[in-house]
Amino acid sequence: MQIRELMTSEVESCSPQDSLQQVAQIMSDLDVGIVPIVRDGGYLEGCITDRDIVIRAVAKGMDVNSTRVDECMSENIVSCTPDQSATEAAQMMADNQVRRLPVVEDGRLVGIVAIGDLAVERAADESAGYALSEISEPARPEMH
Template identity: 75%
Template sequence: MKIRELMTSDVESCSPEDSLQQAAQVMADIDVGIVPIVRDGGYLQGCITDRDIVIRAVAKGMDINSTHVEECMTSGVISCSPEQTAQEAAQLMADHQVRRLPVVEEGRLIGIVAIGDLAVQGASDEAAGFALSEISESTHSGIH
């Protein structure tokens, strides 16, 4: 099954110039922990997570109202094409230890696919299970 059939296409995003408070509000409004960051024309520049805001800004005492997203976002994020398969996306997630992939076409954000989309949509329980096990194994390997 192709990612185009699995992805969420109605994706909220922020710009690099938005404040961290604005990004956090978007996350709260739609109950997500990640927001893609796009420039004019919808070109993907990176992503910011709730964890990025806490670790890179709040923990350092930065003002979330005056700090811009670009100061704390992750740039150069791994993304996928809408024409890739669920198995290819699962492999990317496993290889890069991520649970969500922005979906881009010609550099523009057109959607996002999460590890849960691979399983919930019945695309490939095996692919989703593989990706999750690879991510979880690496994440927990140093925890005793």
């Protein structure tokens, strides 16, 4: 099954100039933990997660009302295309230890796919399970 059949295509996004408060409000309103960051024309610049906001801003005492998204967002995001298979996406998630992938076409954001979306497709169940087990694996297992 292709990602275009599984992805969420109505994705709320922010610009790099928006405040952390604005992106946090979107997360709260939509009950999501990640928001893609796009520039004019819908080109994917990066993503910001609730964890990014806490670790990169709140923990450092930064003001969420005046701190811009581009000060805390993650760049060089792993993404997939709508034509990739669920198995390929699951492997990308496992390899990169991420639970969500922005879906881009010609550099523009067209959707997002989560590990839960992959589990919807029966053929992808094994791939999704494998990806989740790999994502849940600590980066440095020797550390406790």
